[in-house]
Amino acid sequence: MELETWVSTFLVYATVIFVVSFLLYLVRIVKGPTIPDRVIAVDALGFDLAAFLIVLSILLRSPILVVCAVALSLWIYALDIYIAKYLESKELGE
Amino acid sequence: MAVADIINWILVIVGQILIAIGVMCDLIAAILMIRFPNFYVRLHALTIGSIGGAVVPIVGAALIAIGSPFLGAYRWFLAGAGIVTAMMIYILGAVGSHAIARAAHRSRAAILSPCYVDHLAKDRGEGSCI
Numbered sequence: 462m463e464l465e466t467w468v469s470t471f472l473v474y475a476t477v478i479f480v481v482s483f484l485l486y487l488v489r490i491v492k493g494p495t496i497p498d499r500v501i502a503v504d505a506l507g508f509d510l511a512a513f514l515i516v517l518s519i520l521l522r523s524p525i526l527v528v529c530a531v532a533l534s535l536w537i538y539a540l541d542i543y544i545a546k547y548l549e550s551k552e553l554g555e
Numbered sequence: 556m557a558v559a560d561i562i563n564w565i566l567v568i569v570g571q572i573l574i575a576i577g578v579m580c581d582l583i584a585a586i587l588m589i590r591f592p593n594f595y596v597r598l599h600a601l602t603i604g605s606i607g608g609a610v611v612p613i614v615g616a617a618l619i620a621i622g623s624p625f626l627g628a629y630r631w632f633l634a635g636a637g638i639v640t641a642m643m644i645y646i647l648g649a650v651g652s653h654a655i656a657r658a659a660h661r662s663r664a665a666i667l668s669p670c671y672v673d674h675l676a677k678d679r680g681e682g683s684c685i
Contacts, residue, residue, distance in 0.1 A: 478581070478582055482608075495665050497594050501598065505604030505608070511613070524632055528636065537647075538647040549658045
């Protein structure tokens with residue numbers, strides 16, 4: 462079998478499982494009873510979206526997409542720190 | 556089959572094993588995020604989802620990118636940036652989950668619904684279960 466078709470076929474199956482797990486994370490984001498529940502669901506969803514972007518950049522043959530994954534993982538960390546500061550002191554700082 | 560082809564196939568197979576592990580961790584973490592009862596238990600699902608479900612498949616995708624000549628010369632860029640992203644998630648995921656857990660406990664924003672004991676709140680003199 463050719464290397465390219467082997468890689469593409471495998472990554473298409475992996476993409477399907479990724480999308481299923483994103484939909485399951487969305488259930489917790491929508492119905493999470495408190496703010497921290499929603500935030501950790503968004504957290505896991507964001508880090509997995511970064512992984513999904515890198516898989517997608519191999520699948521679509523466009524390696525430049527990986528820049529979005531770097532920025533996305535840093536934004537998710539910023540979300541964590543902002544929400545933690547908001548919960549502790551009820552203000553977002555300067 | 557040349558030696559370079561064999562090395563490419565080995566890199567691709569190892570990368571695919573890592574991506575398969577990562578995808579399974581991702582699905583398990585998504586199911587556990589729904590099934591677990593309260594916030595502090597869901598932190599476990601969060602770290603399965605961020606370390607097992609993001610760091611491991613990103614390293615696997617970087618190995619696949621190294622072993623795939625059809626991606627062109629930019630595959631080295633993809634592999635390097637992928638490994639940097641994996642290292643950042645490895646550090647920042649743990650730091651972020653600790654920060655959010657500490658804030659949720661101190662501000663009592665999370666509901667601790669099946670509560671048996673809470674030594675940290677007891678040490679602060681707030682009662683063992685609130």
